[in-house]
Amino acid sequence: MNALEEFVLGIADMEVWNSVLESSDLKSGGVYTSGVNYEDAEIVSLATNLCEKLDIPLVDGLKLFGKYLFGFLLNRGPIELASYPNAQALLENLETVVHTDVKRIHPDAYTPFFVYTPVNENEGELSYSSKRKLCFVAEGLLEGAAEHYGQSVQMTHFECMHDGAQSCKWKVIFS
Incomplete structure (x- = not known):
């Protein structure tokens, strides 16, 4: 908070x-x-x-907060965030390195679950699941990450927990 x-x-x-x-x-x-x-x-x-x-609108506010949150976490969170060459590399290591480090520091922390599956060097599919269903914060986080790495990102949110899906999924294109 x-x-x-x-x-x-x-x-x-x-x-x-x-x-x-x-x-x-x-x-x-x-x-x-x-x-x-x-x-x-x-x-x-x-x-x-x-x-x-x-x-x-609430959705816009959550995205704005997510974008802000990436910079906040970059300055106060796991050191690894700054070590990745681009947002794709960060996404590929989010669960195995970054969230593992968060749990080491704060064992009771609740972290969402992300899976990034690359299609090619600029495209992939991102899956997010969390009991909190803050997928719009996740979108903002990814926008903040892309901006940090000097990239732009286009996201197509094609599956959503708010519509009854098990997880949220996006087609993601970086440039």
């Missing part, structure tokens, strides 16, 4: 953040520390209230 607070302070101000906290149903009381798991309902409540306050 520290990332969400920093995101809000970067695009708005403390008054907006405090207003979002006050209007959200938060078991934790709105006090967050890294490495601790919080109720998923809190994430949904905070995101919904923030997007309402900023007058942006």
